[in-house]
Amino acid sequence: MTRVIGSRLFSTILVLFGVSLIVFLLLQMVPGDPAVTILGSGATAETVAALRTELGLDRSLPVQFFDYLGGLLHGDLGRSLTINTPVTDIMLPRFANTLILTAAALVLCILVAVPLGVIAAHKQYSIFDRASMMISLAGASVPVYWFGLLLIGIFAIGLGWLPTSGMYNPRFPGGVGDLSAHLILPAIAAALVPLAVIARMTRSVMIDILQQDYIRTLRASGLATTSVLWRHALRNALPPIVNIIGLQVGYLLGGVVFVEVVFGWPGLGQQLYTSITQRDIPVVQAGVLFIALAFVIINLFADVAVGLLDPRTRRKVGS
Amino acid sequence: MTHGPRRTQRRLSLRLVAVCFIALLSVSALAGCSRGPVRTGNVFVIAIESEADVLDPQVAGGWVTWRINRQIFEPLVDEDLTIPSAEATVPPLRPGLAQSWDVSKDGLEYTFHIRHGVRFHDGTPLNAEAVEYNIRRMWDKNSPQYSVKAAGQTNFVWKFLDSLQTIDDYTLKVRLKQPFSEFLRMLTQGGNGSTAIISPTALKTYGEDIADHPVGTGPFKFKERIRGERIDLVRNDDYWGTVPSIDGVVFRPLPDPSARTAALRSGDVDMIAVPNPDSIDNLVNEGYQLSEGIPPHIWYLSFNMKDKYTSKRAVREAINLAIDRDGMAQDLLRGSVNPALGVQALSAGGYVERKDAYQRNLDKARQLLASAGLANGFETTLITSTDGSGQIMPAQMAEFIQQNLAEIGINLKIQTQEWISYLGVWARGMQDGVGMAQMSWGMTSPYWLYIATSSELQAPNGPNVGYYANPALDKAMDNAITALDPKEADKFWRQANNIVTDDSALVPIVNDKAPYVLAPYVSGFVSASEEWYDLTHVRLNQ
Numbered sequence: 001m002t003r004v005i006g007s008r009l010f011s012t013i014l015v016l017f018g019v020s021l022i023v024f025l026l027l028q029m030v031p032g033d034p035a036v037t038i039l040g041s042g043a044t045a046e047t048v049a050a051l052r053t054e055l056g057l058d059r060s061l062p063v064q065f066f067d068y069l070g071g072l073l074h075g076d077l078g079r080s081l082t083i084n085t086p087v088t089d090i091m092l093p094r095f096a097n098t099l100i101l102t103a104a105a106l107v108l109c110i111l112v113a114v115p116l117g118v119i120a121a122h123k124q125y126s127i128f129d130r131a132s133m134m135i136s137l138a139g140a141s142v143p144v145y146w147f148g149l150l151l152i153g154i155f156a157i158g159l160g161w162l163p164t165s166g167m168y169n170p171r172f173p174g175g176v177g178d179l180s181a182h183l184i185l186p187a188i189a190a191a192l193v194p195l196a197v198i199a200r201m202t203r204s205v206m207i208d209i210l211q212q213d214y215i216r217t218l219r220a221s222g223l224a225t226t227s228v229l230w231r232h233a234l235r236n237a238l239p240p241i242v243n244i245i246g247l248q249v250g251y252l253l254g255g256v257v258f259v260e261v262v263f264g265w266p267g268l269g270q271q272l273y274t275s276i277t278q279r280d281i282p283v284v285q286a287g288v289l290f291i292a293l294a295f296v297i298i299n300l301f302a303d304v305a306v307g308l309l310d311p312r313t314r315r316k317v318g319s
Numbered sequence: 320m321t322h323g324p325r326r327t328q329r330r331l332s333l334r335l336v337a338v339c340f341i342a343l344l345s346v347s348a349l350a351g352c353s354r355g356p357v358r359t360g361n362v363f364v365i366a367i368e369s370e371a372d373v374l375d376p377q378v379a380g381g382w383v384t385w386r387i388n389r390q391i392f393e394p395l396v397d398e399d400l401t402i403p404s405a406e407a408t409v410p411p412l413r414p415g416l417a418q419s420w421d422v423s424k425d426g427l428e429y430t431f432h433i434r435h436g437v438r439f440h441d442g443t444p445l446n447a448e449a450v451e452y453n454i455r456r457m458w459d460k461n462s463p464q465y466s467v468k469a470a471g472q473t474n475f476v477w478k479f480l481d482s483l484q485t486i487d488d489y490t491l492k493v494r495l496k497q498p499f500s501e502f503l504r505m506l507t508q509g510g511n512g513s514t515a516i517i518s519p520t521a522l523k524t525y526g527e528d529i530a531d532h533p534v535g536t537g538p539f540k541f542k543e544r545i546r547g548e549r550i551d552l553v554r555n556d557d558y559w560g561t562v563p564s565i566d567g568v569v570f571r572p573l574p575d576p577s578a579r580t581a582a583l584r585s586g587d588v589d590m591i592a593v594p595n596p597d598s599i600d601n602l603v604n605e606g607y608q609l610s611e612g613i614p615p616h617i618w619y620l621s622f623n624m625k626d627k628y629t630s631k632r633a634v635r636e637a638i639n640l641a642i643d644r645d646g647m648a649q650d651l652l653r654g655s656v657n658p659a660l661g662v663q664a665l666s667a668g669g670y671v672e673r674k675d676a677y678q679r680n681l682d683k684a685r686q687l688l689a690s691a692g693l694a695n696g697f698e699t700t701l702i703t704s705t706d707g708s709g710q711i712m713p714a715q716m717a718e719f720i721q722q723n724l725a726e727i728g729i730n731l732k733i734q735t736q737e738w739i740s741y742l743g744v745w746a747r748g749m750q751d752g753v754g755m756a757q758m759s760w761g762m763t764s765p766y767w768l769y770i771a772t773s774s775e776l777q778a779p780n781g782p783n784v785g786y787y788a789n790p791a792l793d794k795a796m797d798n799a800i801t802a803l804d805p806k807e808a809d810k811f812w813r814q815a816n817n818i819v820t821d822d823s824a825l826v827p828i829v830n831d832k833a834p835y836v837l838a839p840y841v842s843g844f845v846s847a848s849e850e851w852y853d854l855t856h857v858r859l860n861q
Contacts, residue, residue: 031736031740031744032740032742032743036743036746037743038380038468038471039380039468039471039472039511040380040381040472040511040742042474042475042511042770042782043471044776045781046780047467047474048471050471051468054467082373083373083530084527085528085530093545093546094546094547149577152585156581157581164581164584164587165571165573165578165581165582165587166548166571166587168548170362170364170569170588171362171569172358261574262577263578264548264571264573264575264578266545266546266548267547270547270574271546271547277738
């Protein structure tokens, strides 16, 4: 197991290096100059040149990239070109906000999708099964943006139960209670698609398992349905479900960008969008690195979890 | 399983879905229900259209940021923004941190008498030395506080500055190399960097990080900024002028127009910037207030004077006459803009209305094209952005122009880019094959015309992206800039506006009205003839 984790961590470093190189090159390829962005339409050639020198943009590309990498090795992500603030100061709070939203959405997904899938599989072709699968199919096809607006229209404007946007009340910023109230709608919006995917996946894996001989044996030996379903069948279904959940986290991290825009959630996605439009290369690189890192780490956890859940792989990786 | 029960179950599940749908609809119907009064806590919350730039007024660019910075910081000379556009097309100048000023007869020496008894938010007293320290930051390459960004943003203000001298605690002498009739007006501007004064103590303490610790003299003090979430300002109870009635202001960036509208309807915010034109009527019917003005905004095209078609004056005139500005303003943009009938906006000094050149006349346009030997039309390209500050709906507006020009046989190709890419491409100047480039810009100062059309500032050295050069225009603008008498200056600016129109060098299309929608309980908000606003008189009446 240690070896698996070790090799995974090594490949993580390679992935991160590749990601930062690609992002760096991509941003060089698109037109647009951060110096012109900062100075705006009134810029003269002279002032742009002076600013480019100050920002270090007149150096050759390899020098710029390796300078950045050197900083990265010392834990220094550089300074934002446009707002002249250390990138870590900008991105860490944003990343934390995105993680809060992602985690809430993920918990919601698991709490709803897995039981939904299990019950649907158990009552295959029942009304419950058909309705829940139909709704989840619809959920997976609904544009997140539209769904977010619908939630705002009903629960924030119509019923006035929850705030429309942001993380805290702008007038009376409060603590955890305030945060939770602001979290509910965006978390539901972000959870919708992965929830549908996980529910359908759980259902099909469970259907498969419920037809296995050992389940029939368990049933025949008089074990209660609940026990068969939740203790034995679900346990065997967990490895593929955990895998798909791990992959859905990647989708969630990418998908929350839209949710962040609709709900004015000050997360990584919103910041990335702003920074891309300003060609603020260090900030964009840091954002992509954070997402890549989170994705790799969560999938590593998923792999380890699958290994622990499945005695066969446990033995294999243990030997 | 037989077919019978399956069909029944399918019918049942359909019924279930229908029930869910009806439930959803009935909940939506509740959306119309009225709700209790909004608790504002006497804090005015504004939903703004994008995340703001830095809170360093001399370095920050763009109107969005200056609307925030000018609540914290003040320049030497200010504009009176308590008068609505309807009463003053150009906002009058008024003393800011300079209580008064004298200008020497030769127009070269400005003596500013600094306001007594003003303190920055950190307690530092305002004096001539503090002002000098600030100006050197924007202009003097040899001073330790010099900032390349601040200099780059404010270069058009300090262009003619020769020397600075603190005479005594409250007197500052500014000497220019040549007379500059628009100097005082340019001191009030903030769209491309402003000359607002920052606490020298804070500048010395924080250096270039000042933006995270903004300290000015204005009616509001900086409290907190959480990027992407909020910028909090609180009332400055020691303000030298009218102390605001509201306890504070919160600027909330909500880039999505629907999210802004939703936040207003739910009472989360008290005012929204840039409402979706389609939502304005509904909001007004629901009791919300619409506030509009005539800011110096102009959405315009520049012609490429090196292009084989657009270098011909007849072609340029034909294009100007073929565009249906009224149709665009009324049909496409639902009255949220005014058709532009002058090179500059109505709120700019030296404005000249020229219906003869900018009102649609298809017959004359066709005749002009024929006179240029292009009766069968030609093909050219217009470059514009897909989004961006002040750009309104650039792609749809370009398509509207495309349809207009098709009526006189011109086949217009449109090339769009995302805002920042476009800004870079635009600043390089128009390349071969591109006939027109679009931009939205403007100032209350007619000096803007110099920035946009002077032959000295041809791209890439400046924003004259169509390489327009007319010695008569340069002469007129030079006369206007160096004129000692304001009336004389105004005469020359009018002449310059007329020359640009006669040459058909630009295509002014529309002027934005900068609509804001406010909650019913807000009063005292004024849309003056500027791109920004004064919040000292805003009240929340509850």
